[in-house]
Amino acid sequence: MKKTSEQLAWLIRRHGIEMTHLSGGSHIGAIMSVADVVAVLYADVMKYRPEEPKWQDRDRFILSKGHAGASIYAALAEEGFFPVEELKTHYQNGSRLSGHVSHHLPGVDFSTGSLGHGLSAAVGMAYAAKKDKNENHKVYVVLGDGECNEGSVWEAALFANHFRLNNLVAIVDHNHMQSLDFNENTLEIEDFGAKWKAFGWNVVEINGNDHNELKAAFRYADENSKIAEHKPTVIIANTIKGYGISFMQNDILWHYRFPHDGWEYDTAVNELHKVKPDGIIDPYTPNGIENPVMPTEDDDIGNDHTFSSTWNTTYPEIMRRVEAKSGSGEREHKL
Amino acid sequence: MRDTFVKTLVQLAKEDKNIELVTGDLGFGVLKPFWEQCPDQFTNAGIAEQNMTSVAAGMALEGKNVFTYSIGNFPTLRCLEQIRNDCAYHNANVKVVCIGGGFVYGSLGMSHQATEDLAILRALPNVVVMAPADLVEAEECTKALANYNGTAYLRLGRGGEKRIHDRIDNFQIGKAIKVHDGEKIAIFSTGAIFEEVTAAYDELRDKGYNPAVYTFPTVKPIDKETIEKISMEYDLLVTVEEHNIVAGFGSAVAEVMAEMNDKKAKLLRIGLNDEYSIRVGNQKYLRQQYGMDSTSIVNKIQDAMQELQNNQ
Numbered sequence: 106m107k108k109t110s111e112q113l114a115w116l117i118r119r120h121g122i123e124m125t126h127l128s129g130g131s132h133i134g135a136i137m138s139v140a141d142v143v144a145v146l147y148a149d150v151m152k153y154r155p156e157e158p159k160w161q162d163r164d165r166f167i168l169s170k171g172h173a174g175a176s177i178y179a180a181l182a183e184e185g186f187f188p189v190e191e192l193k194t195h196y197q198n199g200s201r202l203s204g205h206v207s208h209h210l211p212g213v214d215f216s217t218g219s220l221g222h223g224l225s226a227a228v229g230m231a232y233a234a235k236k237d238k239n240e241n242h243k244v245y246v247v248l249g250d251g252e253c254n255e256g257s258v259w260e261a262a263l264f265a266n267h268f269r270l271n272n273l274v275a276i277v278d279h280n281h282m283q284s285l286d287f288n289e290n291t292l293e294i295e296d297f298g299a300k301w302k303a304f305g306w307n308v309v310e311i312n313g314n315d316h317n318e319l320k321a322a323f324r325y326a327d328e329n330s331k332i333a334e335h336k337p338t339v340i341i342a343n344t345i346k347g348y349g350i351s352f353m354q355n356d357i358l359w360h361y362r363f364p365h366d367g368w369e370y371d372t373a374v375n376e377l378h379k380v381k382p383d384g385i386i387d388p389y390t391p392n393g394i395e396n397p398v399m400p401t402e403d404d405d406i407g408n409d410h411t412f413s414s415t416w417n418t419t420y421p422e423i424m425r426r427v428e429a430k431s432g433s434g435e436r437e438h439k440l
Numbered sequence: 441m442r443d444t445f446v447k448t449l450v451q452l453a454k455e456d457k458n459i460e461l462v463t464g465d466l467g468f469g470v471l472k473p474f475w476e477q478c479p480d481q482f483t484n485a486g487i488a489e490q491n492m493t494s495v496a497a498g499m500a501l502e503g504k505n506v507f508t509y510s511i512g513n514f515p516t517l518r519c520l521e522q523i524r525n526d527c528a529y530h531n532a533n534v535k536v537v538c539i540g541g542g543f544v545y546g547s548l549g550m551s552h553q554a555t556e557d558l559a560i561l562r563a564l565p566n567v568v569v570m571a572p573a574d575l576v577e578a579e580e581c582t583k584a585l586a587n588y589n590g591t592a593y594l595r596l597g598r599g600g601e602k603r604i605h606d607r608i609d610n611f612q613i614g615k616a617i618k619v620h621d622g623e624k625i626a627i628f629s630t631g632a633i634f635e636e637v638t639a640a641y642d643e644l645r646d647k648g649y650n651p652a653v654y655t656f657p658t659v660k661p662i663d664k665e666t667i668e669k670i671s672m673e674y675d676l677l678v679t680v681e682e683h684n685i686v687a688g689f690g691s692a693v694a695e696v697m698a699e700m701n702d703k704k705a706k707l708l709r710i711g712l713n714d715e716y717s718i719r720v721g722n723q724k725y726l727r728q729q730y731g732m733d734s735t736s737i738v739n740k741i742q743d744a745m746q747e748l749q750n751n752q
Contacts, residue, residue: 208530215501215530222526225491229498236460236480237502257522260491267486 107148110316112385113183114144115377118349120179120192122373123389125363128196130204134359135173135249138280138314138344142247143168145319146276147180151245155185158211162241165230167215169223170249170278171205177213178202186212189388221255224248224275228265231273231337240272243330247276251283254292259304266305269335274326275306277339278313280346281436282357285412287427289438301339313342345434350376352400356431358410368404371397407431441597441632442470442539444575448582449507453478458503459586462496464489464510470539471509489514493522493536500532505586511540512552516561516593527591528566534592535585536561541571541595541631542682543717543726550716554595558630559687561593562660568592568613569660571689573634574604577657580611588613597632604638605655616663622652625741626670626705629680630656630689636727637680639734644741651678651741659689667696670705676744677705680737682727685711708744710737 108116121136147153151164168177175195182189187201187210194200201210205218214230217223227246234242252258265273279297281288288294298308307329311318319342326338346360347353350373364370371394378393387393400406409431418424429436450473453459461474462483475482485492489510496506508515515536516523527534538554545552562569568588572578578596585592608617616628620641629637634655644651652674656663670677677697679690690709697707712730719729727733731740 215498216525219521219525221490222494222522225494225522226498226501226526228491229495229500230502231498232483232495233499233502233504236504257488257490257494260486260488261495264485264488264491264495268483 108183108385109382110141110145110148110320112382113148113180114140114316115380115382116183116385117144117176117179119377119387119389120182121175122364122370122377124175124179124192124195126370127193129363130175130196131361131363132172132175132204133363134282134346134353135170135278135280136176137348137350137353138346139170139173139176139247139278140349141314141316141319141344142276142278142342143176143180145316145323146245147184149320150323152242153184153212155212158186164242165214165227165244167217167223167227167244167246168206169217169227169246170220170252171217171223174202174204174206177206178210181210181212220249220252221257224258224261227273227275228261228270231265231270232268234272235268235270243272243274245274245276247278249283250277250279250281250288250294250297251291253277253294254283262301262304262306265337270337271330271335273337274323274330275337275339277341278344279341280344281427282346282355282360284360286357287411287413287429287436289425289427290411290413293425298341301341305336307336307338308341309338310341310343313344314348351432352406354432354434355429355436356410358405368398368400372400441572441575441578441601442599444578445537445582445594445596446470446474448579449586450474450477452583452586453481456505456586457481458505460499460504460506462492462506462508464492464508464514466510466514489519490522493519493534494526496534497522497526497530497532500527500534501530505533507535507537509537509539511538512545512554513557516554516557520560523561523567523591524564528564531566531590533589535594536592537594537596539596540598542633543723544598546721546723546726549720550718553717555682555684555712555717557593557595558659558681558683558689559691562692563687566591567660568658569595570613570658571595571631572657573629573631573655574601576603576605576608577617577655580608581657584611584613595631601632602635604634614658614661614663616654616656616666619653619655620651622650624675625649625651625678625745626674626676627651627653627678627680627741628656628693630659631682633680633682633727633732636732636734636737640737640741643734643738647738647742649741649745656689659692662692662696664696667693668700671697671700671703674705675748676708676741678708678710678741678744680732681711682732683711684714685709686714706744706748708740710740
């Protein structure tokens with residue numbers, strides 16, 4: 106039976122924890138933030154055929170933020186492109202599942218990993234379809250917000266508007282954090298939506314961890330694709346990095362750190378089990394973890410690991426800052 | 441050469457609607473025949489080479505046969521990673537075309553001189569690298585690449601090149617072209633520097649030498665067979681390229697020779713001696729300044745022959 110987006114999102118998160126745990130792989134924070142976007146796309150939005158990955162009328166999909174590859178691998182496996190069992194090979198010798206997305210895997214249209222390429226490639230696909238008057242499919246691309254530091258993203262944004270690519274939908278996983286710190290403490294990007302709008306795009310800004318809002322946004326994008334205005338649509342999906350695991354939320358530590366044996370893994374798994382939707386099975390720990398290891402006072406939890414917590418310039422005199430309490434979903438903008 | 445390329449591509453594009461030409465906002469006057477005759481197969485991507493190259497990859501993956509076009513280092517080094525990750529790694533049917541290989545844009549300065557492109561593109565797996573010597577080769581390369589399904593680099597001169605070959609029979613990617621038979625000395629060249637080699641050949645004949653001459657329109661895959669054969673038969677093998685001496689055409693020849701069990705020929709590589717051109721002048725002047733004009737080629741060959749005789 107077809108999974109609901111909520112079921113698929115939960116499975117992506119559970120696989121993400123397991124895959125990074127087993128492999129010592131990075132980017133669990135990004136996998137968690139984008140899980141809902143990916144789940145809604147695969148469960149409710151895109152058309153595809155697992156048994157025929159190159160089906161001509163499939164919607165094209167590019168995960169431009171290739172470091173969150175585990176989220177796509179999990180979705181593809183759960184939707185039947187390859188066995189779920191293979192997910193455990195992530196990062197391993199001889200595996201097909203490289204940390205960053207590879208097209209040497211059924212269901213993947215484009216390899217990524219270097220930021221700032223995916224939107225351009227998606228633009229090329231959408232442009233070719235427009236030229237051929239092929240209206241049977243759309244092109245979806247998911248970007249990171251940190252990725253939008255790359256100039257090539259804005260080159261592509263100009264091109265997509267100029268050539269009226271109404272068959273293109275970009276989703277920015279706006280988790281507000283990048284490698285070392287919050288976006289706003291790295292290179293200010295707000296007012297982010299206004300920037301895209303100024304580049305000529307239809308812009309919709311939503312809570313990207315909320316499935317109802319995501320579904321409504323994709324309906325809006327679909328409607329836009331039909332009207333004569335002919336513009337691409339960007340969904341700015343405001344998400345929380347590490348969403349779904351309390352101690353990972355808004356903590357930059359979990360950009361690179363993987364859930365280690367002990368309290369990190371046990372707590373993460375059990376937190377997920379508290380919100381597990383009915384009708385799906387956790388293939389690794391079907392009932393959660395009995396007698397989990399709990400964090401102690403000596404463990405590094407709830408601390409601010411952002412670059413800005415230790416680094417303060419004297420120039421410029423006024424720099425916008427974002428602060429957040431680790432583990433929360435709240436962010437505070439300060440001047 | 442660029443006009444020959446455009447003329448040839450227009451003919452091909454009229455027959456094959458999948459051929460697309462995408463420019464990075466360059467080609468004023470030059471590309472006009474294309475956009476006039478094949479408007480729906482033409483795109484100006486603006487001054488944005490990174491995006492142009494990945495867009496081309498995306499289009500190619502949807503079935504298009506895409507030529508990207510710009511000058512000097514802009515379609516190559518500026519967007520090298522896009523060529524590597526998005527075109528070559530995906531075996532995307534993208535042909536990267538550069539106008540102005542070597543010192544073509546001499547007086548414009550170092551930024552516009554493409555003198556490391558062959559080396560860098562040659563180092564990318566899945567990329568065919570071609571540099572035609574004259575207008576005849578330019579036409580043949582364009583046709584061959586239009587029929588080739590994969591990623592390739594086409595390095596062209598600008599204008600004013602001559603037809604040197606009368607005609608080329610059985611042109612193939614990866615095959616050198618014999619221009620003259622000879623003895624003792626064999627000269628290999630790639631790209632438009634062939635005109636200097638042609639002049640050098642005449643001078644050498646006047647001086648009593650009888651060099652063989654081959655052009656290599658394809659730098660990758662290199663014509664191993666010809667290199668091995670000549671290395672066994674001749675005393676001196678000379679490579680000439682309007683490009684850095686490091687890792688380019690001469691180095692590709694050296695790689696083949698270095699792996700031979702036995703060979704007769706000594707190798708002499710002529711090119712830009714691992715430096716940037718800091719002098720100002722036209723192509724002809726810069727070739728002279730950096731030792732790859734016909735006179736320099738003749739002198740270097742004579743010196744090398746003298747040295748070989750002294751060592752005997």
